[in-house]
Amino acid sequence: DNIALTRIDRIILSGECHKLNLRESLAPQFSSAQVDYLQVPTLDLSLYEGSVGEATSEYAVPIATAWKALNSAQKGFYDVNLLPLAIIEGQKAFKLAWHGWLFAGLLMASIVFFYTAIVDQYAEIKRARELLARKQLELQDYRVLQERKNQLLGDIQRYSKAQELYDQIVPGSDRWSRVLHYLGNSVDDLNSVWIYKITPSPAPQEGLLLSGRSVYRSRIPRLASIFEKATLRSVKTATIRDQIVYEFEMLVEQVDKGDKASP
DSSP states (O other): OOOOOOOOOEEOOOOHHHHHTTTHTTTTTTTTEEEEOOTTTTOOOOSSSSSHHHHHGGGGHHHHHHHHOOOTTTTTTTOOSSSSSHHHHOOOOTTOOOHHHHHHHHHHHHHHHHHHHHHHHHHHHHHHHHHHHHHHHHHHOOOOOOOHHHHHHHHHHHHHHHHHHHHHTTTTTTHHHHHHHHHHHHHHHHHHHHEEOOOEEEETTTTTEEEEEHHHHHHHHHHHSSEEEEEEEEEEEEEETEEEEEEEEEEEESSTTTTTOOO
């Protein structure tokens, strides 16, 4: 009825029809058609006893599937896949459900994220290593400077002891020591002042003549103020390496209150 067949000449039964004796039920209803169970005359069933030939209809699907697998070139086979849907879907290695695609997307995103993070971390490690290398070089320079500082401190201590001995041997030599002491202690406060010559003042004055340079003119009076009595004799400008500096000459008549002023 469904496919509008006008005539049925033959009906072949298979599967569980043999157990239900369906042929005896359908034959009277289709008197014009031949109703019979599926037969496979080409199969050798001599090893089996009884009505095995009629029972083969129960195995129509396995027999047909095996026949098609062994002889796929045989004409007349319908393009029908009789495997269960679960097995067919399981054979599709790249078929994923919605959660599988979601997991695949997350996996790709995680790969990109971790790759980017690894690249950033590698760049950060590289910068840290370069910074460490520079710091190590600077540390080596600082150690050299530290050794030089220790050497200079040792020289200063040796010179101080020699100066103390010289002050005891030569009367009046402590004046030079006090001048150097005041100049040394005032360098941090003055800055940008260089004393390049200290000589005794010409007779009849009994003082010390200081010659030096200063980047700032205002620092020269400040230098004079560290002594008890000092006279600024001259100030003139000079150019050193395209920088204008002030050269001065100062007469120190009395270093401090304990020093005897020159007449």
